[in-house]
Amino acid sequence: MYRKSARRSSLFLLELMISILMFSVASAWCVRLFVTARSVVKETEEQNRAQNLVAGYAELFLASENFDAFLLSEGAEKPDALPSGDRMMKDAEEGEVFYRLRYDESWKACGEEDTCFVFEIRMAEEENFTKCHFWFGRPVRGNSTIYSLDVEKYTGGEAIL
16 A cells, blocks of 8 residues: 555656646746847837838938038038948948937937947939938947938929929
8 A cells, every 4th residue: 555655656746847847848938939029029119210210311301402401400420531441431432421320229319439329321412313321220239230221312403204
């Protein structure tokens, strides 16, 4: 009788250990799922905010007569001499004008030391068009792009239809 009871209790302990192991594996999987979901939400939020910001500036570029003055009034830096390794100098062409706005983690304008996001604007005039390239990204992490947009505006005379 004592042996039957010992066999039952050891079987119960083995069953209990297997249940605890399965519960632990399921819990670890759920934690991993929640962490992944959190990072996806943060990435999507950054992309949506960047897209809204860039689209707003693009609309202002298309609607305004003096976009340069507007950018300067918004606090944009107009770097005259950029180092050759700067991201803005890649594929730079003669006659382009550069502007840079910086944002902190809470999406407020900031200085260079608190920069978490960078918004760069590159404008060039070609014949009857003004072209504008908007780039929004992180300066750390190898200048990772969050969103970019190219816009053209006809600045010649009357359009002939």
